[in-house]
Amino acid sequence: MARFVRKNKDEIGRAPDELFYRGEKKIDEVLIRVIDFDSKNLNEQPVKDITEAIAYQDMKTVTWLNIDGLHNKELMLDIAKGFHLDELVLANVMNTSSRPTVQEFDNCIFLSIKMLQLNEEHGTLTVENLSLILTKSVLISFQEKKGDVFEPIRERIRKNRKRIRNGWTDYLTFALLDIVIDNYIYILSVLGEKIEILEENIGNHPNKSTIRKINDYKRELNFLRRNIRPAKEMILTLSKLESEFIFDSTYIHFQELRDNMNQAIDSSDSYREILTDQLNLYHTSVSTKLNDIMKFLTIFSVIFIPLTFIAGIYGTNFDNVPELHYQYSYYIMWAAMIFVAILMLIYFKKRNWF
Amino acid sequence: MARFVRKNKDEIGRAPDELFYRGEKKIDEVLIRVIDFDSKNLNEQPVKDITEAIAYQDMKTVTWLNIDGLHNKELMLDIAKGFHLDELVLANVMNTSSRPTVQEFDNCIFLSIKMLQLNEEHGTLTVENLSLILTKSVLISFQEKKGDVFEPIRERIRKNRKRIRNGWTDYLTFALLDIVIDNYIYILSVLGEKIEILEENIGNHPNKSTIRKINDYKRELNFLRRNIRPAKEMILTLSKLESEFIFDSTYIHFQELRDNMNQAIDSSDSYREILTDQLNLYHTSVSTKLNDIMKFLTIFSVIFIPLTFIAGIYGTNFDNVPELHYQYSYYIMWAAMIFVAILMLIYFKKRNWF
Amino acid sequence: MARFVRKNKDEIGRAPDELFYRGEKKIDEVLIRVIDFDSKNLNEQPVKDITEAIAYQDMKTVTWLNIDGLHNKELMLDIAKGFHLDELVLANVMNTSSRPTVQEFDNCIFLSIKMLQLNEEHGTLTVENLSLILTKSVLISFQEKKGDVFEPIRERIRKNRKRIRNGWTDYLTFALLDIVIDNYIYILSVLGEKIEILEENIGNHPNKSTIRKINDYKRELNFLRRNIRPAKEMILTLSKLESEFIFDSTYIHFQELRDNMNQAIDSSDSYREILTDQLNLYHTSVSTKLNDIMKFLTIFSVIFIPLTFIAGIYGTNFDNVPELHYQYSYYIMWAAMIFVAILMLIYFKKRNWF
């Protein structure tokens, strides 16, 4: 899981349209799926060869071409040729380390966004780059590896939900991005629940696992924020984009995306704030506890100091120490000691020191 | 009380116009209230069936339809059909976890905002989503549960107050939002008074209840801020909205909403600042007190150290310690000890150590 | 002195145009003063009844109507009627807890700003809401209580200063606001001088009065900032306002107001910065001093520890301790002790510990 954009020395100076896949190959064979539909007809079938998919390309129906796996350079070239796209667009698709962006080309819009997924079993997060190429009647989506994250949309298409079946590629784009952002919010929710559980323990029993958890959650949250924040700009740009490929009726949906995105950012900001407060609270608790211990121990020691001094006085070997020879001296010494100790305790108590 | 937006796994990928109520059912039966008025006539009556309410829908009078309870999906569909609204609008109404927003549709404006209410008996805050659908002559308001928060407006309508009886749905919208924002300011006032009371105690007697209170207020304030801040954007958008449903004369009122909103944000920022200052002051007080104790105890100990040493010297068993055998040695030792102790006290005093 | 906006429960839901004075009644009787002038004539006289003032209302001369005291609801209604103003404007005037604002109405501009005044004898600050209603030929200014803060302007009018006698109500508005902002800067100057005096003492003799002063000044500055900052926005809006009541030649003066306002904000930001630095410096001084004391005491104690140990050794009652029986043992012990002490002192000195 690459946490930040990385550049190797040999990548400097490549042409922007050079088809070069810098990521790791996460899937063996490229998987091509096509759904072609309009309000009445639906055509969904596995596709072996990209030429089959290109054949769907016409103005009457919406074609959603989903491609899992980006390492096949020839396929990319075929797509570029088949759909009359600039090679630069496909080079962007293969550059999985790019920042979420919207780019308008002559005959298509290119979108890319980070897709976050939580593996609930292992509690690990995976980041994947999702690229979308949007033309009038074709939407090509590229994922780094096989995934069923967009299955709910396929279901909605299959179940003949009106809005999606009547919509064009722009509405389909919205539906895909909506799932991506819903996943952001879902992942934030899961993290948020863990943070709130932590909150209840923090004031009472602070221990080293508390601080480790806070730091872990902070790191996790920062990781999320780094991936989510740039998407906000991208969604904002999209919601303001004027393009022949986007119908007026779709803007209300893009606005919804923007609202959801803002909500995700708001949440992450709040969690960040809470974690900072928790950290401060933890430090306060720890230092209060330490101070209490030290104060107790110091007061304990201080009470014995004059007592030990008195004992020391009567341990001296002077020839003439009158007190040593009275019969009840020893008991008087004890009494004096207890009296001094009680006096000190009263004084400390009165000054509210413990 | 859901503190942040939450997403469950199974909510990801739903269609945006799916009528799905994700909140808890806070009321058993949906309550429908209608007030229909113009400057001369007033018609207020309980309504059993939504079709009665739909009947009021005409261009001559203002109809305010208030619906408490959002869980009834059929009702929502009836409303959509009856008032010719896009189902998406009603889906938004049912999505109570959304961010405050203003959305323009073809034949209506949709507004949503968080409504905060303080239960003064228990000191608890409840958050509720208020949705408004604004058409030329109908204003539909949706609350999650039955409430009398808008009673003052009904009173103003009943009492034939000119401005509200002459106004249209836009003025009614203003009146409703005004109450919501007044409640924000009221709740902030109540919290603010508690914070100011705290301030007077903080320097003098800092104790654990002080720090607990500061942290509680901080958490409460953050909760308020999280709910209020997004409303600011929504109010700003509203005050700039150009729509056929909003008359020019109403903008001065929307501007007032904006000013009040800014005042609420200003207050919350100030309280936040004050709490931070209080926290710092508390820590300073606590550490000053601890330092004073430690300094006292250390000085106390240090004074006994040379005394105990002197006693130790004359507790040795050397055959030849001349001092041991003078008659007044013991008294001289005492004198020396007192002299040393006083010397040390003078030195410490002179260096301003206590 | 209300520090923040407050809302009582029963104020929620009032109509925006309800004439309701929420402040305390600071003056018994409302005081009305009128100055009517053009470049040639001047008419200044006490006015008992508002109808006398309304009579001045014509297009040829400038009429400045100053009203001290806001609690008289009937008077407000008379003014509204007499000058043909919307009741909403007068309701705004009576709402003294509002945020500084500029509102354009059909036949007037409404301005409100916080007026700060320093009572130099008691060192207390008072806040008052100043409202201005500006029409073509009439400027009505409302103060909460009687004050002579605008006397210099009356003087300039009386002394026939050209610019003010030739100007219209817009120039008069500038002159009034200029005095308000000059007072901001003056009050900041007075606070600033106290802060700079503090600065000289802070490094040398930090004591509890220092920290109390810093916290007092900080609180005072925050109070000023809370009142001044919102005025900045109001002045900015004013300096950009396009209205028939404001002549082009007056904009250069509004720009000056804006510059002065920015200067006030700059100053307050700088003082804030300085106070934060002083607080840090104070804490550094205090902790440095404490550390020095603790280090001294610890080193003092540590030097006695091995000496007391040596004395302890020779206080044991073993039958066979050869050293006890040599003649000079006792003196040798003393020598050894002094030697050890000096060695330790040299070591500590060499390591730069004191």
Added chain:
Amino acid sequence: MARFVRKNKDEIGRAPDELFYRGEKKIDEVLIRVIDFDSKNLNEQPVKDITEAIAYQDMKTVTWLNIDGLHNKELMLDIAKGFHLDELVLANVMNTSSRPTVQEFDNCIFLSIKMLQLNEEHGTLTVENLSLILTKSVLISFQEKKGDVFEPIRERIRKNRKRIRNGWTDYLTFALLDIVIDNYIYILSVLGEKIEILEENIGNHPNKSTIRKINDYKRELNFLRRNIRPAKEMILTLSKLESEFIFDSTYIHFQELRDNMNQAIDSSDSYREILTDQLNLYHTSVSTKLNDIMKFLTIFSVIFIPLTFIAGIYGTNFDNVPELHYQYSYYIMWAAMIFVAILMLIYFKKRNWF
């Protein structure tokens, strides 16, 4: 050296166009210098009376009138009359405590900026207000006292440098402001060098002079920032000003001013950051050193504690303590003590405590 804008009580309420010099009189007699030039001719001569200078005022040549000393009110009035300027402009010139600003008047542009100068001998900074009045053919510059800061420009004019001799008053304005900003950068450079020298010492030998220097530099930097930052806005406004007095070809130079200004701000931001880091580093060093001392002393004390206890045991006077009577008990005690001490040292070492 006035650090912030100050307002005295009696300055409140003055008319904006009242010619009132609030600064201290820094020069006895006002000094007037005129340079009149076009691409071919140059006329430079001392001027006794302002009327001589006014005579140069025509459209064919550029006249640069430099006036040192602002306290002469009559002179200001003569200038206003002679060059047909609004008295407000001259009042602005005399108000040396104003914020850097650009103001467009009907027949002139007024600029003011703070001029900083470093007296390298004494290491002191002086601040002076520079005012410029720019008309088509005349540039009047006002300084508070005599200075040779603009001598390089006079040199460039004398040496017949093409760009300045062909330029108009706008280019001359640029040249003057360029020197002012170059001085900002120079003063920042000098401070910056001192800061970087400090950096090398900070980690190794932190002492009280280090912290004093950091605080001094911080204060100096804050002072610079307070004077430089407002100039940025002024330069930005100037670079966007559309005026008949500014030729298109001069904008590229104003843009350069803006770049230089940004560079100055960038530098000052960086130095601020560095000083904050240095302060943190200093505190870390000091506390690390203190902790090391305390740890050493504590470990030292702790080692003696069980030893002194053992000695105490055998100093008891019980009748029956068998160990006291063995022949080698005393030596065994010594051995036991050394053994315990070594054990403790090993334990502490192993736990990496020193």
Added chain:
Amino acid sequence: MARFVRKNKDEIGRAPDELFYRGEKKIDEVLIRVIDFDSKNLNEQPVKDITEAIAYQDMKTVTWLNIDGLHNKELMLDIAKGFHLDELVLANVMNTSSRPTVQEFDNCIFLSIKMLQLNEEHGTLTVENLSLILTKSVLISFQEKKGDVFEPIRERIRKNRKRIRNGWTDYLTFALLDIVIDNYIYILSVLGEKIEILEENIGNHPNKSTIRKINDYKRELNFLRRNIRPAKEMILTLSKLESEFIFDSTYIHFQELRDNMNQAIDSSDSYREILTDQLNLYHTSVSTKLNDIMKFLTIFSVIFIPLTFIAGIYGTNFDNVPELHYQYSYYIMWAAMIFVAILMLIYFKKRNWF
């Protein structure tokens, strides 16, 4: 390596178009390289004299003139004359301490940006100013010293890559800037890897080399940020520039530059955040460790205090201490001591103090 912009006293007041090279002379002889190409022809050859290069200047082919070394004033004048450029442009080229900027001139665009390069052997960073002068058919690039950083572009030209061979000077400009920004990201990557390696050690074994590394990385990162941030503005300005020299098709590439730039800034912000977290974590670790040690030592001491006191009691020389004379007193004392010690340990354990 100059860390900040510097101004010497004698540089103040120079004319903006004075050709003055303020940097150090980093190369002995100026090196001139020319590549002239269109889609079909390529002409690359070393050039001795600038006049040869000027000869290439025509409208049909793209000429890339690369000049290494800026100290030759005559050469600059020849270039200005040969390509009909304003001398100001060349003065800008020679001013290597300027801020990254884009300036439009009548017949050219001037760009400057900082070029960062990492010497991987020594781990040192070098900063160099890159200036570009862009006309319709000629791109002149100026570097301070000979470098092969642009070799990949020459390769792409030689290898007849379509996009670069068909492109004009604007595309070439993009290609050069792309390499500069790729280098930013690469250098950040290298630093980032070091930071991440550090992260793994920080919680476990904090030591002085950790803190030194954090501070070193922080300083390095601040240095990078200072050089990269201003470039962002420059790239943004470029991507919005409307000029006859920039074709529409190139904007998509400039947008890519902007995205990359934002990515670099994002990364640097994230690393900054991580370093701050690491610093806090380090301080927490160190203080936790210190607290643990101190707590241990204090508890250890405190346990011995009552024991030593007991021993002291029985070291007194009173005539009548009954306990001294029982046979098993000594053993009872031992038992009592052990009992007290265990009691204290249990108490401390129970209160969770160690």
